[in-house]
Amino acid sequence: MPNKIISAEAAARLVSDGDTITTSGFVGIGVPEALLKALETRFLDSGTPRDLTLIFAAGQGDGKERGLNRLGHKGLLRRVIGGHWGLIPKVAALAVAGDIEGWNLPQGVISHLFRDIAAGKPGTLTHVGLETFVDPRLQGGRVNDISTEEVVRLMDVGGEKVLFYPTRPIQVALLRGSTADPAGNVTMEREALTIDNLAQAMAVKNSGGVVIVQVERIAARGALSPRDVEIPGALVDAVVVASPEDHMQTYATPYNHAFAGEFRVEGDGAGDMPLTARKIIARRAAFELPVGGIVNLGIGMPEGVAAVASEEKLLDHLTLTAEPGVIGGQPASGLDFGAAINTDAIVAQNQQFDLYDGGGLDLAILGMAEVGADGAVNVSRFGPRLAGAGGFINISQNAQAVVFAGTFTSVGLDVGVEDGVLDIRSEGKVAKFLQQVEQVTFSGARAARLGKPVLYVTERCVFSLTPNGVELIEVAPGMDIERDILGHMGFRPILRDPVEMDARIFRPEPMELRVDLLHLDLADRIALDGAARVLFINFGKLSLRSLREVEMIRRRVEEVCGPLGHRVDVIANYDGARIDPEVEDAYGAMVNALEDRFYGRVTRYSGSAFMRMKLGDVFERGRGAHIFESAEEARSFLGNRTQG
Structure with a gap:
């Protein structure tokens, strides 16, 4: 059998002008950094390969130089179809400037597309994306005006409106594992996630393409247990051994045994959160946690809910999940986001989205950047800043209930708590509750029509989605409704009988929320x-x-x-x-x-x-x-x- 181990430089030469490539990774987990560096170096040195099409599901980067940011050069890319753009500002800047064609599709849809490409299907048929900016009746997922191809179509199936996302062949996969043998069999025992590696490898192999996998070590031929092999050697064309600095477990952590699930640990050692706006919001959101239920926590502000649940001794009564495939345990945050400690299972990302899209989430707690009078939420586009939707559309559209969590205003907001009373020391300069959002990442109108329970939780008040719009239902102690809330909104919410937010939220001691929820x-x-x-x-x-x-x-x-x-x-x-x-x-x-x-x-x-x-x-x-x-x-x- 051939020896498939080659250098990163040789691997980069396997990519040709005009190829469609796909890469693995979620934030900084499972990103083939050595392969991306080699591809960037080859382009900068020789001007080739050029005009690549890049397809990726989850955001892969640190918001600076690493990950897909290494491909952010004029001429290297011609078009990009991606799920989350916020961590790859160099590539996003090319799309916003119109230097490349770009589309933002739901992360879960792209994840499922890999499976459907592998299976030779014409496309992915789903309700995910209806009435959001991905819907062709709105923007069709287009990032700019030069992106004219129709990558999503509206169809009628059995009297129901659905979206059809056509498949396309992919010529190159840049993937990552832990251990390989010379025949190309790859295991992932030291990775925090398995993501979509197998589906991507199958998609590329069945497209007649080349599969290249970065690993950190080589085992003897035949030494790997077939139970441990995630990517069979029959699907792999080349293996590259990366240096440790290019194969960190996450962008924040070289290696954590708990992220790999080698053993359970007592806790993350982070201690209790200080009583800031972040904790106030996380505490109020935690009141909605369904005992015995399955929950997704988004990146950013919602990450604090896991810490609050830990403080309140609730983790044993919930199943927390993250979209790349983590089930159970306590999700990590920051550049570790996507990993978790004490997990029950780590499944493929596309299988996680099967669970999500089918309604398996009892509750999703997600961030919010803009909220409209009709309950719509925007987290994906703000003028020249392209964040992208990631898994937000799949999750928010299909969870049984949704809590959107975030500060009431942004940029310069400073709040404190004195004797259980909220004090706005400095108001934020940017209003987040607007008459109309810039881009519809979550359709409030659709959710209200379908009767989905939706809350919008801030540090000073809570709103609920009703069939007639957004209603103010709770106000923090110390807040004046006219001065502190209505005066900073672009619309007037429904006002009936708002009550005071639970006083325990604004006290430093534990809330004993376990007693309430159980x-x-x-x-x-x-x-x-x-x-x-x-x-x-x-x-x-x-x-x-x-x-x-x-x-x-x-x-x-x-x-x-x-x-x-x-x-x-x-x-x-x-x-x-x-x-x-x-x-x-x-x-x-x-x-x-x-x-x-x-x-x-x-x-x-x-x-x-x-x-x-x-x-x-x-x-x-x-x-x-x-x-x-x-x-x-x-x-x-x-x-x-x-x-x-």
Whole structure:
């Protein structure tokens, strides 16, 4: 069998003018740095290869010189189809200036395209991207005016609008693994991710192209276990051994055993976050975490939610994921983003997006740069700055619920907390809540039409998406609505009954959020005054989001009332409570059944007119649902009825 080990310089000579190439990597993980350096050097020395087409899914770079930034030279590239551009400013600058053709497509779609190219399919058919800037009815994913090719088409399939992304042959793959043998079999045991390496290798091999893999070490022929081989030698044409500086595990970490999943560790040792705007936002977002659910945390501001979940001892009750293939554990941040410690599994990126696109995420917590009056979010394009969508479109469009997290304004914002009160020391210069966003990365109109629960969490307030637009629902202590919120918005949100954000968010001590989310306090929330024959139900600030929680409440009421042998009157507090639309019917049916079995007269109260209206809809009005504004009115009603 031939020896496939060659030098990086020889590998670079395998790329020809006009080739379509693809590269592996996610931020700084799995990037074939030595191969990219060799390709750059060859071009700068000889002016060739020229006019390459580059196709990549995830962003691969450090925002400076490394990764795909090495290809950011006029003449080297002719066109680029990529998922995330923010970490490759040199390439993005060429696209924005019109020096190359450029398209920004959803990361997950490109990831799936590799599989479909390998399988010889005509293209990828999906709903991902509808009503965003990728939709041909808007911009078709084009970065500039010279990009005229139609890389995505709108189609009608069975009466449903879908998007079709055509496949195309790829001539060269620049990939990365850990260990190879001379026959080209490649393992990835020291990598933090496996990403799309196998699918890319198959796509290029079945296109008649060349597959080149960078590794850090060579094993003897036949020494590798077939169970460990991620890229079979039959798919590999050349192997390059990289120097350690060009084969770091991430751009921030030379090697971490925990990222490779060699063993579990106690924690990341980072300690508790200081009480900054970042932590305030992360804490409020953490209130939405679904116990037992699958969650995606985006890059940037949402990364803090993992740290808060760790502080609050919630990680064992969640499955955190990241789009390149991490399932379980605690995701890393910064230039380590994409890696994680204590993972349950690391799967291929395209398989992760199968899970995401099919609705497998219970919650996504993502960043936001601009929010429009219709709830649209832009994270991808800001004038000459091209960030790109990455996996944002796949994730936000398909998660069961979404929380967008970010500061209320940006550039120069400085906030502090004194005695549990938020203080705006210096207001940000750039407003983020605008009448209309520059580019639609998330369609608020589509989400509202489909009934998706969406929140927009900032350090000073929280908004909710409604069928009629964005509604202000919570305000931080110390904030004046007109001065601190409405005065810095490009539109006026719906205003009904905004409540104060939970005071614990603005205190330095742990919030004991675990008690809330696990409902460990149901025994205190549902208690009987035996002498008065009154059942007190305190759902103040309770978020009811799942059928499991509905069942827990039913069981607690049965536990209290079942042995009594007589009916009880009920006073229920719904101040600050939230009942998600998905469980309203089940909750109402459950309460009605309990009334039939155990209750006499029932009074409910909430200071929110909207909640009172909602309760009236949830419960059968024919039963005489008595819903008051205060506890005093509720108690008074029971007292008057008793006297009568």
